[in-house]
Every structure is written in C-alpha cells, then in structure tokens.
Amino acid sequence: HSERMKCEALKDRITTAEAAATLIRSGMTLGTSGFTPTGYPKAVPAALAARFQKEKGCCINLYTGASVGKGLDGALAEAGAINRRMPYQTNTTVRKKLNQRDIRYSDIHLSHFAQEVRYGFYGKVDVALVEALEITEEGHIVPTTSVGASPVFISQAETVIVEINTRKPLSLKGMHDIYQPQDPPHRQPIPLVNPEDRIGTTAIPCDPTKIKAIVFTDLDDDPISFTPADEDSQQIARHLISFFQQEVMAGRLPEQLLPLQSGVGSVANAVLKGMSDSPFKNLVFYSEVIQDNVLDLLDNGTFRFASGTSFTLSPDGFDRLYANMEKYRNQIMLRPMEISNNPEIIRRIGSIAMNTAIEADIFGNVNSTHIMGRRMMNGIGGSGDFARAGYLSIFATPSMAKGGAISAIVPMVSHVDHTEHDVKVIVTEQGLADLRGLSPWERAESVIENCAHPDYRPALRDYLAAGMKEPGHTAQLMHEALSWHQRFEETGTMKP
Numbered sequence: 001h002s003e004r005m006k007c008e009a010l011k012d013r014i015t016t017a018e019a020a021a022t023l024i025r026s027g028m029t030l031g032t033s034g035f036t037p038t039g040y041p042k043a044v045p046a047a048l049a050a051r052f053q054k055e056k057g058c059c060i061n062l063y064t065g066a067s068v069g070k071g072l073d074g075a076l077a078e079a080g081a082i083n084r085r086m087p088y089q090t091n092t093t094v095r096k097k098l099n100q101r102d103i104r105y106s107d108i109h110l111s112h113f114a115q116e117v118r119y120g121f122y123g124k125v126d127v128a129l130v131e132a133l134e135i136t137e138e139g140h141i142v143p144t145t146s147v148g149a150s151p152v153f154i155s156q157a158e159t160v161i162v163e164i165n166t167r168k169p170l171s172l173k174g175m176h177d178i179y180q181p182q183d184p185p186h187r188q189p190i191p192l193v194n195p196e197d198r199i200g201t202t203a204i205p206c207d208p209t210k211i212k213a214i215v216f217t218d219l220d221d222d223p224i225s226f227t228p229a230d231e232d233s234q235q236i237a238r239h240l241i242s243f244f245q246q247e248v249m250a251g252r253l254p255e256q257l258l259p260l261q262s263g264v265g266s267v268a269n270a271v272l273k274g275m276s277d278s279p280f281k282n283l284v285f286y287s288e289v290i291q292d293n294v295l296d297l298l299d300n301g302t303f304r305f306a307s308g309t310s311f312t313l314s315p316d317g318f319d320r321l322y323a324n325m326e327k328y329r330n331q332i333m334l335r336p337m338e339i340s341n342n343p344e345i346i347r348r349i350g351s352i353a354m355n356t357a358i359e360a361d362i363f364g365n366v367n368s369t370h371i372m373g374r375r376m377m378n379g380i381g382g383s384g385d386f387a388r389a390g391y392l393s394i395f396a397t398p399s400m401a402k403g404g405a406i407s408a409i410v411p412m413v414s415h416v417d418h419t420e421h422d423v424k425v426i427v428t429e430q431g432l433a434d435l436r437g438l439s440p441w442e443r444a445e446s447v448i449e450n451c452a453h454p455d456y457r458p459a460l461r462d463y464l465a466a467g468m469k470e471p472g473h474t475a476q477l478m479h480e481a482l483s484w485h486q487r488f489e490e491t492g493t494m495k496p
C-alpha cells in the first residue's frame with residue numbers, strides 16, 4: 001500500500017468499505033468524484049447501498065461531477081436512498097425516479113454547480129467520497145480518470161473518504177491540472193490563456209486531518225460502449241465541416257479553427273468522428289469529455305491537444321491510453337469542471353461549441369433536456385456553459401425522431417434550455433441554418449428551408465405564414481404554438 005498511500009500520518013485510516021460507509025448517515029449530503037461513468041467511487045457506495053437496502057427509510061443528497069456509474073447513483077436510487085440529486089445524470093433508475101418525483105433533481109449548468117457548492121447555495125457537504133490514484137506525502141489527493149467537482153467537495157466537506165483504486169495505473173499521475181478560482185469580490189483572472197497552459201497542481205490539496213477513511217479497491221468503471229455513427233449523423237458532420245471551410249474562406253475562422261467543444265450523445269460522437277475525414281489538422285479540443293474518437297483524432301494529427309475533465313473511454317480506449325501514456329501525457333490534460341466549463345475561459349479562447357438538441361424551434365430556441373416538455377432526459381450538463389460563452393454555438397439534431405412521428409423542428413420548443421440569443425447555428429441531416437444577425441422571421445425561414453424534414457416543411461411554412469399575419473415581432477401563434485406536441489400525445493404523431 002505504501003506505493004499509493006504516502007502520507008505516514010494517515011496509515012491508521014486504512015479500513016474496509018463497510019466501515020468507511022458508516023461515516024455516511026441518513027440525512028447527510030455526499031459529494032463524490034466522477035464525471036460520466038469514470039473516476040467515481042465504487043466500493044463504499046456498494047457497501048452504503050447494501051446498508052440502506054436493509055435499513056429502510058434512509059436518504060441522502062447525492063452531488064457528483066456529472067453522470068456516474070450505476071453502482072453509485074443507480075444502486076442508491078434502487079435502495080430508495082436518494083433525496084436530492086445534482087447536477088446531471090444519465091442513469092435509468094434515477095431518470096425514472098426523478099420523473100416520478102421520487103427524487104428531487106436540480107438540473108444545473110456544470111460551471112455554476114462547482115462554484116455554487118462553494119458559495120453554500122446547496123447547503124453543507126458533509127462527506128466527500130473520492131476515487132484516487134494515490135495520497136501524497138502531504139495528504140493531497142491525486143484523482144484518477146476524471147476530476148469533475150472533486151476539488152470543491154474536498155475543500156468544503158468536513159469528512160473526506162478516499163478510495164484508492166489500484167486498477168488505475170500510476171502513470172496517469174501528472175495529467176491533471178488542479179486550479180480553484182477565488183471567491184468574489186476578490187476573484188483574479190484565471191491565468192489560462194492557451195488551452196495547453198498548466199495553471200495548477202497535479203494533486204487536489206486536502207487538509208489531511210479531514211481524511212477519516214481510506215479504502216483500497218481494484219474495481220473497474222462501468223464499461224462504456226459507443227453506438228456507431230448512422231447516416232444522418234454523418235450527414236450532419238459533413239454539413240458542419242463545409243460550414244467551417246466557408247468560415248475559414250470568409251476570414252471568420254483561422255485555418256486551425258478555434259478550440260472545439262463537443263457535447264455528449266450519438267450525434268456529437270459522429271460529428272467528432274467526421275472531423276477525421278476533414279482537411280483540418282492540428283486542431284485544439286477544449287471540452288469536457290475525452291472520448292475514444294478524441295484519441296483517434298490525436299493519433300491521426302487532426303487534433304494536437306485535448307483538454308477535458310474526464311476520460312470517457314471504452315475498455316479498448318483505456319487500453320490504448322494506458323499503453324501510450326508517454327505520448328498522450330503531452331497531449332491531454334484533465335481539469336476540474338469549474339475550469340473545463342468556465343465561461344471566462346470559453347469566451348477568452350473563442351470556443352466552437354457543438355451540442356445536441358432534442359428539439360429546436362423555428363426561431364432558434366433549443367430544448368436539450370425535456371421530452372414533450374415534461375420528461376427529463378439527462379440534464380443541461382455543460383451545453384449552456386459553452387453555448388452562451390462560445391465564439392460560435394452550434395446545435396445539431398436529426399430532423400425527425402421516432403421514425404418520423406416527431407419533428408425535431410417545431411413551432412415552439414416544449415422546454416427552453418438555450419435561447420434564440422445563444423444559438424448561432426442549427427444543423428440537421430437536411431442542412432445548416434446560420435442564424436447570425438437574422439430577424440425572427442428570417443430565422444424561421446432559414447430553419448424551415450434548411451433544417452426541417454421535407455415531410456414537415458409545408459406545415460411549418462403554413463404556421464409561419466399565419467404567424468406573420470398577427471401583429472408583433474416574433475410570428476408566434478399563442479393558441480397553436482404547442483399544438484404539435486399535443487397532437488403527438490393524442491394521436492402518436494405530430495403529422496396533421
């Protein structure tokens with residue numbers, strides 16, 4: 001154990017997962033490591049969920065970086081033990097329970113979440129539970145395959161529990177860059193000017209007296225698999241690449257573009273994959289998650305550097321990373337999500353934000369979270385951080401869902417995550433609408449003619465024509481705006 005637990009004073013804190021879990025009691029708020037199903041604690045949550053299964057009626061608030069593995073939020077949700085959940089999730093049991101209003105879920109911009117925990121907006125964090133590669137001589141904590149919100153949980157919590165995961169190779173050490181901003185009104189500019197800049201430490205500072213339990217484990221993260229890109233997604237990627245080429249020709253983007261951000265989901269994956277077939281080389285990626293296709297893009301020279309807050313890799317992807325650490329060490333950096341998603345940095349470096357919409361309306365508002373206005377899918381994640389502050393903010397979606405029964409281009413979105421003021425470009429497999437500088441009715445024409453599926457274009461044109469007969473600025477029909485969603489709920493299709 002001495003190779004990974006270097007702090008002499010903490011030797012007597014090494015214990016079992018069951019004993020460590022007794023430090024977490026009903027009514028507490030637990031802040032854990034993990035951002036996407038990687039780098040989250042596994043042994044203590046399993047012991048905790050088993051205990052809560054037996055002791056009925058126990059409940060905790062669970063805060064994480066973003067989504068985590070099913071052994072953490074899924075197992076606790078199955079035990080009926082989650083009261084509040086923040087700030088993002090993708091687990092099926094959690095999703096079901098929050099849509100039944102059994103779990104109180106607050107869907108928060110990821111860049112806001114970390115600082116607002118520090119401001120005390122969400123109450124006290126009783127226990128921070130984090131996965132680590134090692135504990136240093138000083139008692140500082142070296143994270144594993146994600147950083148997420150661990151620095152803020154560790155700094156705020158009274159009690160820290162560390163799971164040292166021996167399955168994660170020590171060669172990951174040095175890939176992290178931990179920096180925590182000061183609080184207002186004395187906040188200094190974050191000294192990150194280039195995406196490659198190292199501005200912090202390789203371990204998360206921690207007062208060692210707060211570390212009450214250390215558990216050794218060798219449990220694996222949940223395996224992640226990716227769906228291969230379908231034809232629609234590949235078409236979206238082609239539209240985007242030709243848009244970037246036009247922007248370079250027009251002098252609005254440099255030849256190496258600007259740092260790219262890519263969201264989660266199958267469409268976002270396909271877009272990144274499509275960059276491999278583009279003429280662009282030596283690009284920089286400043287985003288949240290480093291997926292398998294980012295390794296591909298680094299290997300084939302499309303990217304020269306990638307910054308994120310987590311490695312969201314398949315088992316093969318991890319094998320590749322670990323086998324080539326000396327190469328990737330100079331090309332990849334993991335940061336706290338408060339930095340990866342920080343609007344100050346995103347605005348400074350001029351990020352090209354590419355995120356996915358569930359639906360978009362003809363005026364440019366985007367819904368990324370709610371199905372039919374009511375049912376929560378995942379959450380806003382970091383899409384809003386990048387969309388508002390980016391140089392360009394792009395939203396992609398296939399033009400139809402559910403075999404054509406749903407148009408992803410609607411008169412009015414059933415929930416708004418990204419407003420028309422933040423959305424610069426909408427792209428579907430049909431084409432791309434560049435909304436910059438357009439009036440509401442010009443935007444509507446562009447979205448209908450470029451992005452909507454031909455099956456739905458006539459009905460959208462009729463809607464716009466009727467709206468234009470009403471007085472006002474935006475051609476919206478109050479009595480019809482959500483009638484497409486209502487029709488779907490009543491008849492199973494949005495088609496008239």
Ligand code: 0RQ
Nearest residue numbers: 263264265266267356357358359368378380381382383401
């Ligand atoms: O339903 O699961 O029943 O098959 O929605 O749709 O096409 O598989 O989309 O995997 O790309 O995810 C926006 C959810 C897209 C994701 C979203 C149905 C469709 C399917 C999923 P099924 P796809 P993707 C930073 C960036 C927000 C967070 C974010 C997301 C399911 O990208 O969560 O961007 N984004 N974070 O059939 C009804 C419609 C629909 C619809 C699709 N219009 N109406 N159902 N579906 N369109 C990253 C982080 O923060 C970690």
